Amino acid sequence: MKRALAAMLLAAAATAGASAQTQPPALVAAAAAYAKITGYKTTAHVYQVKGTDTQNSVYDYTFTKPTSVSMNIVSGANSGATVTWTGGTSVRAGKGMFTKTVDLTDPLVLSLRGMTIVQLSFGSILQHAAETAGTLTASTTTLGGATVNLVNLDVANPQGDNGLTREVLYLSQSTNLPVRVDGFVGATLVQTVSFENTSTT
Secondary structure (H helix, E strand, C coil): CCCCHHHHHHHHHHCCCCCCCCCCHHHHHHHHHHHHCCEEEEEEEEEEEECCEEEEEEEEEEEECCCEEEEEEEECCCCCCEEEECCCCEEEEEECCEEEEEECCCHHHCCCCCCCCCCCCHHHHHHHHHHCCEEEEEEEEEECCEEEEEEEEEECCHHHHCCCCEEEEEEECCCCCEEEEEEEECCEEEEEEEEEEEEEC
16 A cells, blocks of 8 residues: 555646546545554455355454555355465465465455455555546445445446446545445446444554
8 A cells, every 4th residue: 555645646636637537535535544544453344246146255354554464254255264465466364373375366365356355455445446547526425324425436447447337435524434335337236345343543
């Protein structure tokens, strides 16, 4: 996760033009909030659909800057396993003493729609929203009884975004950090990642 993410978003907002789109204030605020923390813990609920297959998973996820992730798989595929990443293109995965090193994109550690342990992080989610080509719009909505900021991305090149045509990022108004991100193919919801019990350091 780039330490300069907040600066990059601010610069993009100031220099929007043919090659850069204006970043919604909520997205800029999210990058600034993320830049101020050294790490966080959260429970991630991931729902994905691909073809006729469906996957529901729950992860206890701990991120420490700059590149340290420990993820316990609470439920879903490979339940009970732990996956750790300390930068680079490989992860350590397994149960208890029985672990092995595999590629970051090994099917053993990928979600149904190909999300990696790194792409699940707040930094990657915010960077993806800022850098993916498309049209960004912002509004507010209610989620779980709380008012949240919403950033909608109409994807310009779905083929380059795992087939997604639209993504919706929900940001807490109290912390400015992600609380949910949805992915659509046309009008069909194919991916929801929601975060609960988030605490920062």
